[in-house]
Structure formats: C-alpha cells, structure tokens
Amino acid sequence: MEAFDEGEIVEPVSPTGQYLTSSSLSIYILAVMETEIPIDDSQTVPLLQNLFLPINSRFSSIMIKDKNGDKKWKKVEVKLGDHIKVPTFQSGNKSSNFLYDEYLDEYMSKIAVEHLPQHRPLWELHIVKYPTSKAMGTLVFKLHHALGDGFSLMGALLSCMERADKASLPFTLPSSQRPKSPIPNTKVVFKRLPSILLRTISEFGWSLLKSNLVEDDQTPIRSCSEDAKIRHINISDVSFSLDLVKEVKSKLGVSINDVLAGVIFFGIRLYMQESSLKSSQGQSTALVLLNTRNIEGYKSIKEMVEKTNTSSAWGNQYAFLHVPIPELTDSKYANPLEFIWEAHKEMIKKKNSLATPLTGMLLDMLRKLRGPEAAAKYLYSTLRNSSTTISNMIGPVEQMAVANIPIKGFYFMVAGSPESLTMTIMSYMGKIRIAFGVEKDFINKQLFKSSLENSLEIIIEAARQIKA
Structure with missing residues (x-):
C-alpha cells in the first residue's frame, strides 16, 4: 500500500x-x-x-x-x-x-x-x-x-x-408485494417493549457467543481447515423459475426469501445426510446478509453518490443475521415445508430485535478503541465460526445488453470468505439463480448441486399437496 x-x-x-x-x-x-x-x-x-x-x-x-x-x-x-x-x-x-x-x-x-x-x-x-x-x-x-x-x-x-428490447426504457425490478406495516401507536410500542428487549438480549448475546466462543460443528460443509485465507473454491449454480418460488410462497403465506432460505437449508441437510448420516443433525449456522438501507429498489447513480443521501447511499451498508440451519429429523424429512416455516420464524424473530444495530455499534466501538484490525478480526471470527453465508440480490425483469450483446444469464459470487461454503441468490429475467462456492477437494460440487435441485422438487411437491 x-x-x-x-x-x-x-x-x-x-x-x-x-x-x-x-x-x-x-x-x-x-x-x-x-x-x-x-x-x-x-x-x-x-x-x-x-x-x-x-x-x-x-x-x-x-x-x-x-x-x-x-x-x-x-x-x-x-x-x-x-x-x-x-x-x-x-x-x-x-x-x-x-x-x-x-x-x-x-x-x-x-x-x-x-x-x-x-x-x-x-x-x-x-x-x-x-x-x-x-x-x-x-x-x-x-x-x-x-x-x-x-x-x-x-x-x-x-x-x-x-x-435488450428497447434501450430507451429503464429496467424494472420484480415487486416484493410486501404490504406496509401500519405505524403502531404509543400504547402498542410500550406493550411490545419488554418482549423486544428480551429478544434483543437473547439475540445479541447469542451473536457475541457465536462470534467469539461457539463454533459450528465440523461437518461435510465445514472443514475447519487452518488455511482458510488461501482456500480454493469451485463455483457452480442451480437455476429455476421464479414462478415456482411464488407458487410455494402463495401456498404458505410467507416471503420469497423465506422459501429460498428453506430450499437452501433443506438442500444443505440433504447433502450432509448423503455425505455422512450423523452430520445431518450437526449444529450448523448460516450468516444471512441483510441490506440495512431503507429502500425498495436500486436508485440512480446520482442519488447513490449524493453526499446528503443516507437512505440509499453508495458504500457498504449491510449486517449479518445468525440463522441456525434446522436439523434433518424424520418429521422434517416427511414434511420439508417445516424448513421454510422455521426460516420464516427465525427471520421475523431476528428482525424484530435490536441485535443487528447493536452488533454494528460493537464493531464501531472496537474500531475506535482498538483500531480497524481488531474489528476485522472480530468479523473474521464471525465468518469462521459459522458454516455458510447467504446473500441475495434482485436483478431486472427485462433482458440486459451491453454494447449490443444480450446477457442471457447473470449471477454473482463472493470470494475470500474463510468458510467452506458461500451461497448467493440472484433473480434475473424471471429466473432464480442460486450460486455456490464450495471448498475445493472437500465439498462435492455435483452432489451439492443435485441436493439443491432435489430440495426444490420435494418442497414444490409438498406445497402442491396443500389444499387451497
């Protein structure tokens, strides 16, 4: 430097x-x-x-x-x-x-x-x-x-x-169709305050333990190898229609992200069971990345770099949520929709606590008192002690083109994490692309891919059994 x-x-x-x-x-x-x-x-x-x-x-x-x-x-x-x-x-x-x-x-x-x-x-x-x-x-x-x-x-x-169809028109993004929650009155806020505080203490305390003392079990998706900084990865992906996800979403009354998390968690457990039967019940945690901006879609570049714009400003504005990957029990194997329900409950519980902003304050305090290297080590141990990270991006509905070259597929991958498994989700042109980076010579790329595909098929079939 x-x-x-x-x-x-x-x-x-x-x-x-x-x-x-x-x-x-x-x-x-x-x-x-x-x-x-x-x-x-x-x-x-x-x-x-x-x-x-x-x-x-x-x-x-x-x-x-x-x-x-x-x-x-x-x-x-x-x-x-x-x-x-x-x-x-x-x-x-x-x-x-x-x-x-x-x-x-x-x-x-x-x-x-x-x-x-x-x-x-x-x-x-x-x-x-x-x-x-x-x-x-x-x-x-x-x-x-x-x-x-x-x-x-x-x-x-x-x-x-x-x-690609008409260069003069802007891109559109798929609607989340998420209803806006009504603003609670003062009486409701005070009524909820004790439960929010208890949940915050529980979630923040668990986050501290996971980042410092409690490691996930060594499993077929977590090698615990010491050379984490030079870990080589293989990259692959699975692709399927967004309409299939929406079908499950409407059946269960949850969000698209809940469905995708359930598919990923069930797929991970199927892979673990196939690799080692005992590991399907090992303790494994996913770090789910959460965009902390108060926005509904991508802003223009001018808006993003504007110094006075804090809601959608350029930079790194995200936080981690520690989400346990449910164990694969006989009952969950019989009803894989439980993976979606558990993901839904965990995400609601964690978003309704103050653990995420408190973690951000802790990192900032570490940086001010002990320097950025100390904060970076804390972030490293947070990643190192978990089994995977999951990040999600929304792409345009229409086909993109650059220099008159149409783009038929689009996904992203995060590299450099100390984990053995990194997962990303991307929507583009009505399709969902789940990409994964797996530790080379440790995770079987083809078996992991087929496990995700099987997970989706089983979950869709289970959702279709629900009577309207």
Whole structure:
C-alpha cells in the first residue's frame, strides 16, 4: 500500500471498507454475465472509460495510508489495459462444437483466489470468449468488496447496461408485494417493549457467543481447515423459475426469501445426510446478509453518490443475521415445508430485535478503541465460526445488453470468505439463480448441486399437496 503525500486529493475509506482490506480479511465480488452471442470486445475500452469509471471515484482510486495510518482513497490515472483480461484456453480440440465448461470452471476458481494488485484500482474485467453449455461467452467483473456492497455495485453495473428490447426504457425490478406495516401507536410500542428487549438480549448475546466462543460443528460443509485465507473454491449454480418460488410462497403465506432460505437449508441437510448420516443433525449456522438501507429498489447513480443521501447511499451498508440451519429429523424429512416455516420464524424473530444495530455499534466501538484490525478480526471470527453465508440480490425483469450483446444469464459470487461454503441468490429475467462456492477437494460440487435441485422438487411437491 502506497504512502500518503501532502496535497493529494483523497477521501477516507469507510470503516467496513477498512475491515474488508485488512490482514484478516480480503473479500471480492465476482459478477458473472453470460452472453447470448459471441463477444466483440472492440468497444470495451470506450465503455469502461465513458460509462464505468465516471460512476464513482473509487473505480479510479487506490487505497493508501495517511501519516496517521488511516486508509484513504487516492485518485490515480487508470491504465485500462491493466484491468482487462482476455484468457486463452489450450484445449487441443479443434472442433467448432467443443464446449469449454471445465476450462471456465478452472479459470473462475483461479481468479477467485487471486488478490488484486494494490498499486492500481481494485477491479478487473475478464472477457472469456469461449462457448460453454450455458453461453457463447462470459464476462466476469471482479471487484473488491471495499469498493461497495452488492447493492452499490449492482447499481453501477446496471448503469452500464441497457434493455435488450428497447434501450430507451429503464429496467424494472420484480415487486416484493410486501404490504406496509401500519405505524403502531404509543400504547402498542410500550406493550411490545419488554418482549423486544428480551429478544434483543437473547439475540445479541447469542451473536457475541457465536462470534467469539461457539463454533459450528465440523461437518461435510465445514472443514475447519487452518488455511482458510488461501482456500480454493469451485463455483457452480442451480437455476429455476421464479414462478415456482411464488407458487410455494402463495401456498404458505410467507416471503420469497423465506422459501429460498428453506430450499437452501433443506438442500444443505440433504447433502450432509448423503455425505455422512450423523452430520445431518450437526449444529450448523448460516450468516444471512441483510441490506440495512431503507429502500425498495436500486436508485440512480446520482442519488447513490449524493453526499446528503443516507437512505440509499453508495458504500457498504449491510449486517449479518445468525440463522441456525434446522436439523434433518424424520418429521422434517416427511414434511420439508417445516424448513421454510422455521426460516420464516427465525427471520421475523431476528428482525424484530435490536441485535443487528447493536452488533454494528460493537464493531464501531472496537474500531475506535482498538483500531480497524481488531474489528476485522472480530468479523473474521464471525465468518469462521459459522458454516455458510447467504446473500441475495434482485436483478431486472427485462433482458440486459451491453454494447449490443444480450446477457442471457447473470449471477454473482463472493470470494475470500474463510468458510467452506458461500451461497448467493440472484433473480434475473424471471429466473432464480442460486450460486455456490464450495471448498475445493472437500465439498462435492455435483452432489451439492443435485441436493439443491432435489430440495426444490420435494418442497414444490409438498406445497402442491396443500389444499387451497
């Protein structure tokens, strides 16, 4: 990291940005776009120069330390050629019908673990021109999490895209159709206060224990290996119609996120049971990432970078919820919808406590008293002691295009976490994509994928048995 020179134009790195670029943690986001036609990269440089870089100064800045040791963003001249990577795969197969799925998988695994150079802005664009079973080409944006969270970076990517059907129209996002809760009166607030306080004490106390003392059991999804900082991962995904999720949602009267959490939890337990029968009842916890902005959709880039805008501002604004993964008992196997009900109850319980803001205050206090490295170590142990993280993003309903290249598939992955399993959820064009990064040579990628697919099928069948 470069030293600070007097007179340089800099801005401070956010507290979360400092945690994510520490000796304990270095987290990256891979945004993967699968193209419908072969990629013509002749417009790459002007698109990045004219559309991507102006979005936020962080895309043309490096991280430095000032004379007090505080991290700052320093604007630099960007040499775009250093950020654009076009790999060459040597297959030995000259057939025009040859598909490069295995080569792409290996390449994704390789770039996921590589650290970006600190002497240039913390992002890269990988242009893979080889066809796979899913696409004619693949674009992979690798961005350091310190640049912003998924909400910020998704807004940035969407600002570089246009609708494939009609470029002049804006993107639309699927409606959550979540009814707004009425504002409770003072009497109701005071009546609920004791239960909120008790729940907060319980949830915050459990969060402290999980982050410091209580580790999840060693299971087929948690290796407990010591080399967590250099853990190699394999990336794969499952895809299915959003309408199937909505069908289950309407049957049970829960949210789409509740259904997806239930599908994931049941799928995880099916995989664990298949790998080791005893492990299906081991103690496992998921860290569910929660966007803390008070917003309903992506704002314009101008709104996001506005200094006075706190509700949808650019940056890292998220929190973790510790959600236990239900054990796979005989009764739950007979009625897998219990996984959805338990996820629903846990999420309601945790959102109705003050544990999340208290955890944020604790991290901030650690940073002020002991420095950002201490806060980063606390965040690292929170991740290390759990079994998986789950993050969720909403993509547009319409098909995207960049430089007249239609994007047929879209998902993202988070790399650099000390866990053996990382999961992400993305909606795009009426489909749900659950992607997962699994520890190489530990978690069986194909078996895990089939477990998720089986979970969805079993849950849909169970929901259809419910009489209207």
